Amino acid sequence: MSEWQRKSPLEWQTYVNKEVKVTAAEKHEYKGWVLTVDPVSANVVLVKFMENGKVCVSVILGHAVQKVEIVNEGDDEMKEQLAHLFMPEESKVYGHEELEKKKSSLKTWLETNHIPVTEQGESQRTLCVAGVLTIDPPYGPEDCSSSNEIILSRVQSLIQGHLATQ
Amino acid sequence: FQSPQHDRDVSVSVIRLPHGPDGTSRGFDPNSARYQALSPISISTMGCGNEADLEREQQARVALREQYLRSLIAMVGHTIHFTMYERVNVSAFFDASDIDILNFQVSDLQTPLGVHREALLRCSDIISYTFEL
Numbered sequence: 001m002s003e004w005q006r007k008s009p010l011e012w013q014t015y016v017n018k019e020v021k022v023t024a025a026e027k028h029e030y031k032g033w034v035l036t037v038d039p040v041s042a043n044v045v046l047v048k049f050m051e052n053g054k055v056c057v058s059v060i061l062g063h064a065v066q067k068v069e070i071v072n073e074g075d076d077e078m079k080e081q082l083a084h085l086f087m088p089e090e091s092k093v094y095g096h097e098e099l100e101k102k103k104s105s106l107k108t109w110l111e112t113n114h115i116p117v118t119e120q121g122e123s124q125r126t127l128c129v130a131g132v133l134t135i136d137p138p139y140g141p142e143d144c145s146s147s148n149e150i151i152l153s154r155v156q157s158l159i160q161g162h163l164a165t166q
Numbered sequence: 167f168q169s170p171q172h173d174r175d176v177s178v179s180v181i182r183l184p185h186g187p188d189g190t191s192r193g194f195d196p197n198s199a200r201y202q203a204l205s206p207i208s209i210s211t212m213g214c215g216n217e218a219d220l221e222r223e224q225q226a227r228v229a230l231r232e233q234y235l236r237s238l239i240a241m242v243g244h245t246i247h248f249t250m251y252e253r254v255n256v257s258a259f260f261d262a263s264d265i266d267i268l269n270f271q272v273s274d275l276q277t278p279l280g281v282h283r284e285a286l287l288r289c290s291d292i293i294s295y296t297f298e299l
Contacts, residue, residue: 036233
């Protein structure tokens with residue numbers, strides 16, 4: 001295991017949002033802004049913002065990293081850009097009544113399909129399915145949360161089917 | 167984890183962090199048979215420390231891992247260029263990674279010997295990979 005791989009998560013985190021030069025195996029060199037270091041593999045994710053508006057992402061595998069030098073500190077703007085790079089698109093903002101309608105409609109659909117669903121949380125905004133899966137507003141397939149992959153994928157399909165008929 | 171494919175009309179992103187080290191599953195559990203057989207001998211940690219420090223370390227681990235998983239999701243459907251050892255360069259569409267980042271499942275792998283429809287790349291053979299967004 002290389003020295004880089006032996007670092008702790010807190011040490012790796014000190015490189016995030018900094019511009020670095022990475023020297024890797026077989027004399028490869030990479031330069032870019034550190035978006036993250038995977039704590040499982042120690043892979044270094046570097047980002048370069050190009051002139052044509054595109055983003056170039058280079059990831060150096062943890063086992064191949066020989067040296068990482070910090071070249072520049074990032075400012076708040078860079079931090080924001082990096083943080084949002086891989087985030088899913090901001091969802092549409094729905095009004096309170098619209099969300100209530102969506103919730104009721106989905107709840108009815110699930111009940112029609114003999115799936116036990118309750119409302120929970122403060123202001124009852126979250127739907128809870130069979131006690132193992134929750135659905136947050138705006139009640140789309142991406143808003144499901146569960147540790148059970150099979151139920152997760154079944155419910156996502158159901159929601160997708162439901163949305164297709166709306 | 168894998169991106170959903172096959173019979174779905176629309177791909178839905180699934181964010182799922184690995185199970186914690188509870189001894190019953192995968193992910194960060196350093197005692198799982200698979201992790202021990204295939205991964206580095208120890209998990210990166212400061213080792214002993216007070217509770218507050220260990221909590222901070224775990225929070226760092228979570229934040230770092232989440233961003234890495236999101237970067238993997240972002241790769242799906244894009245052409246990735248892999249720099250391998252011995253000056254071998256290949257490119258392919260990224261499909262999935264296993265949880266320990268030991269293997270990448272790719273399709274339409276372009277190699278000097280031809281195109282492989284489906285292939286598994288060993289991460290230990292890869293020096294780096296690049297893609298554009």
